[in-house]
Amino acid sequence: MAHDNTELAHPARDDLRLTDVLFALSDPERLAIVRQLVDGPLEMAQCHLSDPSMPKSTKSHLMKVLREAGIIRNEPLGRGRRLSLRYDDLEARFPGLIGSVLDAAADT
């Protein structure tokens, strides 16, 4: 087919809203996901949660909140998904923010 309908919508860099970003990061599980992406992209199946028995619909929802806030990118890769941190976009829009959040989350 000419067009891949598994592409999800991502907000443009300039459309990122600070309060949405802060909200998405304010959940421990979502913050833990972001921390796993700081060293590079990850296949979603390799991205693990605190509770391994969490249903996939819940995991998918966590990813949706992060994606819609503009924090992560979620693109099809093979039969799975590739997740990546939108570090450059975040840094351009909110300088220093994501770095300080990740630093603060590091010493836990």
Next chain:
Amino acid sequence: MAHDNTELAHPARDDLRLTDVLFALSDPERLAIVRQLVDGPLEMAQCHLSDPSMPKSTKSHLMKVLREAGIIRNEPLGRGRRLSLRYDDLEARFPGLIGSVLDAAADT
């Protein structure tokens, strides 16, 4: 009486939790309050909200969320309240965080 019961509870510096701080800052109205405190303490009555007709119980609740997250201090002063940003505590616990949030909120 020996003890002033109008003193509210504030979390100690070491008890501040990152996710609570992010959550408290993720609301536009609360973020706007914090911005008003960056230049120094303010009497609560002088701290204005986007909607001037907002009931005082709602305003008080906004302050409670900020206070319980450890972002602001709320102490009795005369017949009112004095609000201040806990900048030093935030900076000590989460270096760079509050500054980058305020910077990001500045260019709106």
Next chain:
DNA sequence: GAAATGGTTCGAAATTAATCGAACCATAGG
């Protein structure tokens, strides 16, 4: 000490967010 001012707290109602099963969709591999 009575009234006015400024704010907290409580409880109920409304809004919003999280959870999760079921149904569905796409790709990869037999």
Next chain:
DNA sequence: CCTATGGTTCGATTAATTTCGAACCATTTC
């Protein structure tokens, strides 16, 4: 093509947050 794998979406339920009036409390002022 059939099946397994990986993930999204929908809808319903539950949980958490917000909102706001009413009652209450403390301080100042008269």
